[in-house]
Amino acid sequence: MARDQSDPTPIESRAELVAWFEKGCKPESDFRLGTEHEKFGFYAYDHAPVPYDGPRGIRAILEGLQARIGWEPIMDGEAIIGLADPLGGGAISLEPGGQFELSGAPVATLHETRSELAQHLDALDAVAAHFGIRFLGLGHSPTWTRAETPVMPKQRYGIMRRYMPTVGSRGLDMMFRTSTVQVNLDFASEADMTRKIRVAVALQPVATALFANSPFTEGKPNGFKSMRSEIWRDTDNNRAGMIPFVFGDGMGFERYVDYALDVPMYFVKRGDHYHDVAGASFRDLLDGKLPQLPGERATISDWANHLSTLFPEARLKRYLEMRGADMGTSDMVVALPAFWVGLMYDAGALDQAWQLVKDWTDEERQALRDAVPRQALAAPFRGRTVRELARDVLAISTEGLKRRAKVEGGQDETAYLAPLQEIVETGRTRADVLLERYAGEWGGSVEPVFETNVL
Template sequence: MSTRDTSERDDPIIETRDQLVAPMQAGEKSKADWRIGTEHEKLVYKREDRRAPSYDEPGGIRDILMALTEFGWEPVEEGGKVIAMRGSDGTVSLEPAGQLELSGAPLENLHETCAETGRHLTQVKAVGEKLGVGFLGLGMWPDKARSDLPMMPKGRYEIMKNHMPRVGNLGLDMMLRTCTIQVNLDYSSEADMAQKFRTGLALQPLATALFANSPFTEGKPNGYLSYRSHIWSDTDPHRTGMLPFVFEDGFGYERWVDYMLDVPMYFVFREGKYIDAAGLSFRDFLDGNLSVLPGEKPTQSDWWDHLSTAFPEVRLKSFLEMRGADGGPWSRICALPAFWVGLLYDQTALDAAWDLVKDWTMEEREDLRNAVPKLALDAPIPGGGKLLDLGREVMKIARSGLSARARLNSSGDNETGFLETLDEIVKTGKVPAQVLLDRYHGEWGGDIDRVYKYSF
């Protein structure tokens, strides 16, 4: 989740609708300026007993963050507490139960992206050696109950924790028990944004399947391959889902603004503190009728904050976020941006990918999204066949898109090598969660502790 930028900047009051559209318009970039931003989260555990460390304890989350100063990272505070670290590789921040996230810098190519990931993992593993902690690359805690997990000292998380049970049954699991990999990508125009949004949203179930990596809950198989994805189906229907309006004629920035105005608020940030506005209307805020700030109207920062509180499968801010993948180890962190860059950053590939899914009905899209958490690549697709069949076609398109980009490293290799992890998955038809389940039922003999051997 986002770490708020508390730096001083011009923060005008919103007076016109144009100001609501402005962040999306400001995201337009020429193709030469398109960048790749990769975010990944990992579970943190104490090696001595595999519990999740609290924030304040010796060797806990705060100490992990502060140990990164050795590598040039600088602390970001909220209410006197260090809640993130900033540096040349982006931001290292905290998810609600202490999951550690790298929100990487916007980079030109996948070689740089994977090098950034490697630097970060090398650094946190060095910190882990000193502090006795390890890092687990899964989509969900395999053995922890909600009650086993700490809460981090971020004001927005306390508000969300209180609000989640009012709107869904699994929102607290989303906050406390899950990890994801995300990719942030650019667009050149409103039309380009719309095509990428639609293609990304329609194919998000495929990404979920390929990266499915959360088959355990509290030490036992949970009946799903991506339980993390299932959790989103019962978190908050007002801010999640497949967004049928994205596929309607005329979709663009204005329609996204309308959607966001209908997403209930979580909070307002004033004088260094988060004010609980959960369930209130941003439309009322625009009219000066927000009950927790009577007479006040929102600023541009308030709108930016609000744009970060919707959680659909693809999200638009001043870039597009691809949000469908479970957390995983190093190789799969690099594979997710390769998948989406190959499909979305070459026009021929983008057109080919959209052609595969453009005739699906909304009901068919929803059915696929709902089937994937349990079935992954075995989920049926519109027109017959399985998602695995579609996956093979899409992987060919992604590879061709990366080849066409021709972004080479110092050895003369293009970016297609980052797809190899996914090539193996579509070759075997077996997603990461199925590999873990085979081990659990086989060589592990039902001992979930063995999963910790697959740490970063």
């Protein structure tokens, strides 16, 4: 998330929380896609992580980028923690361990996503190269211990760092050692949102398998194809996971509001200060009965900020976020939105995808989710493998992109699915390729990944 919200408009009722979601509905002609990705900075000469402070640290990169691209600084106290496009486009932010994130602007086509990514990486490289810094596209940091990983100076992360170990065993690993790529997509109505979030949650494990790219931890294979996805299985199950309620009768904005109200809060932001209320109920804040802040009432920004602390496999805000994929190299960054846009932004494709998943049970969806971190495309499902399932889903996405017919330079958007087509055809994820090279030409060393997976 680029920055926390600061809208002081008071909220008086649960109905207003539902109305907040309803305002996200827009006509199909206004649909946009926004791609977000995180990457690990490292020093080229020794592959060490990049701290925040110092003449060659992350702060120096942010300041250099600010001077280069003219975006406005996002501050947390005296610390610059990101940059925002003053024209309302994209934003740059920092994840807890220094993962450098671009939250892309809402754009109309995947061609624009590709151009945005190239421009961002060119600008970042122009600044970072001066400091001997490069960026790594993996779903999990491959060599650094948690103790070696830097800590970013953001108040909300301090609150999360204290709270996470009380609700799961892997929360700190999630914060400091994982990176993802995701896409944010629009919906036209409550019914459209419901259809899309159901397809998104059901097929998120397929995306996890296709994008599996985190097989190393602390310099050796960790036994998983997607360690990032495995970590999420025990981070905080009150706010993460496969949210089976979305498949129940009566799913809609109101049902998601009730889910969000049941998830404990992290913080309440007032001015520039983050009040630690970890474990408290948003219902108490709504009623003015929060023990840590007696008499304080909920605002629009409190609601938006609280929603940003929910981490299901697909997340609802005023748009839908697809959250199942490991970060990868540049071609995979664009392949992720291509995969989901093909499924979600063509009515025929969305219907085909729904027909594919509509009779899956809660138990089947969960079993699929549990299997793919370790097995990826080889995971079993209904007498087949995820590879075979992924082939079917990818075919639906391809046809959806063809029907969108967004052409630039004689090329439609299906070209961005090429890396996924190769993965399905060969049965080898990016994690499989890395493990093969580790066991072969790399001679049991992880260090070459700092050359092969550079953005």
